[in-house]
Amino acid sequence: MGAILKLLLFFIWAGLIPVLMGLLPTSYLAKHRRRSHIIIISGYLCAFSLFEILGVPILFFLKGDFDLLVRLYSIISPLMAAAGVIRCIRMGGARLPAIVEVLAARRMNAENETMQLIRQKRSSAGQAILFWAVFLALFAFQIYMAYTRASYDGDDAYYVAQSLISWQTGTMYRWDPYTGVSTSLDGRHAMAMLPMWIAAISRLCGTHSTIVTHSMIPMIFLPLSDLCYYAVGKALLYKESPARRLRMLPAFMIVIALIQIYGNVSIYTPETFLLMRTWQGKTVFANVLIPMTFYSLLLITHRLEEGRIGKFPWIVMVLVNTAAGLCTSLAPVMTSMLFIAGCLCIALSYRYKKVMFFGLLSCIPGFVYAVIIFALLLPNFLAGGLNIEFLHSIFG
């Protein structure tokens, strides 16, 4: 298969299909709110959730048949994408990215809200363009470094080797990634299926899974993380006037990008994970799912002030909680805790108790996952904690 065809297939399976899947949940938003960044983020949450929902039963009940998982995912995900496109068209379509809307309006000599704003506040617009240029330069630098620099991380010997084994053998978690000997299923770690998602994308684009992991996935996950922070920034600046928000939002993104680049104060920060272990589940948890949990909570407060919450914030949270299972074993527990505590803060601040009820409902995927994890960890819990023998039983 030619390199260009492989690249094209990668962008179809890891880019286009997940993005189109995002049209399904965003069709529950009013048309003027169906912004492209929300569609893209929702799409990846849908893709991760679907993979987890398909993968866990196959892992436990169908002997970890990776080929079957890839076949099912490659059929259902395009169907979901098609359903998203059809439903979105029926519900009035989606909004184009702001820059495309402005350019299209200029070409057709039509009026556009952003253009009006730019015309009225020329100095704000000038500053906004400058800030966006600086942010894009920082972002391009991150992408360039992600492709041209190799980050050697010991944990890759586990995660990347797991992807490779599945890509080469069509099985999941049946072989010890460190040595290759056959091993019993380590269910708890195996449930975090992001390495399998990467292996599936590699299979579908016919590329060595380690090339996909190290060279191609950062091209998807780095912008995805920035889009999540963009969504959070936009939600935080919700009450600012449009003219102020026009320049404050790119300024916010500049500081975020700088913190990412200068965030390597220790090996534990989300920023270190983002730039040095971009392809690992913990990174997606810390840099995509946690920001999206904060975004959903902010969205609930905005909708409460508007008088009606609607379905979308809850849908996002259901997707975040389901997708969390793909990342790391305790992620669903932690996102559920964060969301419920956030709902409690909202309930107290706004004196609106109902939010707790819907908050708990949208955490059901996290609870189900927690029950499974608890069942897997029960012997360890009863034994009074972890010990080296337990670790040894995990790593072989």
Add this chain to the structure above:
Amino acid sequence: MTEIWITILQYAGTGFLLILYFVSLVLMFLREDDRGNRAIFLYLPLIFLALFIFPPFRSLYGRFDSTATYYRFLWLLPMSATIAYTAVKQFSTWLKPGILIAGLLVVMCGKYTYENENILPAENRLHLPQMAIDVTDFIMNESGGDYTIVSMPPGLVQFVRQYESKLWLPYGREMLLPDFRNYHHAVYEAYIEEELDPDALIGATRQYNCNYVVVEAVRVEEEDMERLGMELLANVDGYNIYYDPQSPDWSSMGG
């Protein structure tokens, strides 16, 4: 409680970003007037911070997972978003110089990621050391692409199975983890001896039925390996690759 403070200090590391975050929280407390932003970006993180420093909570966490990963609860504090938001709010009236100041503060309080010793120019699209790929390619070519057990020096074990899963190892990266420092593995121990003892190494690799043995060329004398019945196949990127004629054939296995 001491362990919790150690975790916080380890998380904060060599920079002052955590301090910048606490300053941002104080500014939010004093100046944020949006009810929703206060609830989600001030009160909610404070709840988790209180929970984090509550020793019984750490003990409970330790029952489910290793306390070595307890720092991940600090990810629930939205540090970068809070710092960035506070910066743009504080400097909103003179944003251009304000962002320059905020940017400089971040640069001064942080640490440049790409200076990290584990980040190196990529030698290939796999982002693995080229020598690990060359050594693996040579062995897979020799074995006809079949399953084979290869004894590798500790410096290569982390990488080779990210390139080829048909290559099995007698020991893997687990032996390099601090948690396994009290574990005994004859092959690994033979490699980490200051002076490599060929008898000890080959004795151990035969115990594990290794087909090939890879050793840094500078660490081994050719006549010693010949005496032990090993066949030198090649020197690849500074590594001698030996074949053990006494080893079994694994080619029909899968994994």
